[in-house]
Amino acid sequence: MRLLVLLWGCLVLPGYEALKGPKEISGFEGDTVSLKCTYGEELRDHRKYWCREVGLFISRCAGTIYSGEEGQEITEGRVSIRDSRQELSFTVTLQDLTLKDAGKYWCGVKKLGVDEFIPITLTIFAGSSRPIMYLDSTSAEDASPALSSGSSKPRLSIPLVRILAPVLVLLSLLGAAGLITFSSHLLRWRKEAQLATETQRNEKVYLSHLNHRTSELGPEEAFEISSPLSV
Numbered sequence: 001m002r003l004l005v006l007l008w009g010c011l012v013l014p015g016y017e018a019l020k021g022p023k024e025i026s027g028f029e030g031d032t033v034s035l036k037c038t039y040g041e042e043l044r045d046h047r048k049y050w051c052r053e054v055g056l057f058i059s060r061c062a063g064t065i066y067s068g069e070e071g072q073e074i075t076e077g078r079v080s081i082r083d084s085r086q087e088l089s090f091t092v093t094l095q096d097l098t099l100k101d102a103g104k105y106w107c108g109v110k111k112l113g114v115d116e117f118i119p120i121t122l123t124i125f126a127g128s129s130r131p132i133m134y135l136d137s138t139s140a141e142d143a144s145p146a147l148s149s150g151s152s153k154p155r156l157s158i159p160l161v162r163i164l165a166p167v168l169v170l171l172s173l174l175g176a177a178g179l180i181t182f183s184s185h186l187l188r189w190r191k192e193a194q195l196a197t198e199t200q201r202n203e204k205v206y207l208s209h210l211n212h213r214t215s216e217l218g219p220e221e222a223f224e225i226s227s228p229l230s231v
Contacts (some may be wrong), residue, residue: 018042020108020118025121026123027094028126029098029126030097032093033094033122034091034094036092038087038089039089046107046111048110053103053105065081071084080095098124101122102124163171192231
């Protein structure tokens with residue numbers, strides 16, 4: 001049980017609340033949309049990035065753009081990223097949105113081992129463009145992504161995979177332990193049943209042989225054979 005608790009802590013605790021950002025953003029075709037992701041002090045000197053999630057069964061990054069030096073804006077195509085380490089946040093801007101841009105993206109921080117990241121869903125509406133929208137980790141929880149701008153109430157975004165993965169691992173370990181225990185009891189029961197069957201069989205053979213001998217001998221000899229106290 002102690003091993004399971006340690007495993008749970010390794011999977012959940014290190015990156016808990018280390019990175020925050022909006023769960024979803026949206027805009028019309030032709031819009032320019034910006035979003036802000038905030039991070040903890042321990043991630044200040046790590047490289048930040050923005051990428052598109054691809055893959056059906058195993059998710060991975062595509063079209064990754066990394067941040068540069070403090071305050072430097074890096075642009076690749078219609079995407080730009082700027083890291084502000086003093087504010088512990090980095091901003092991603094998407095320009096000239098198209099319907100093909102809709103999908104899932106990652107707001108991430110490069111780390112040794114497993115990166116810190118949060119999934120963000122981008123929705124694109126067909127039609128005329130609207131004013132520039134700005135969403136960050138402090139956007140209102142109940143505000144519509146297509147209409148909200150500026151900042152308001154704190155908002156927490158934790159990847160669903162970070163929550164479900166430890167649960168699945170814990171259930172798998174518990175299931176394996178239960179299966180091993182059940183198999184051990186079943187094997188022991190089979191051995192005991194086999195031993196009891198062999199003992200009964202030996203007793204039947206001995207009694208059958210004894211009855212056959214006593215039927216061939218006289219009463220006195222049969223008594224001497226069948227009695228364990230005979231000299």
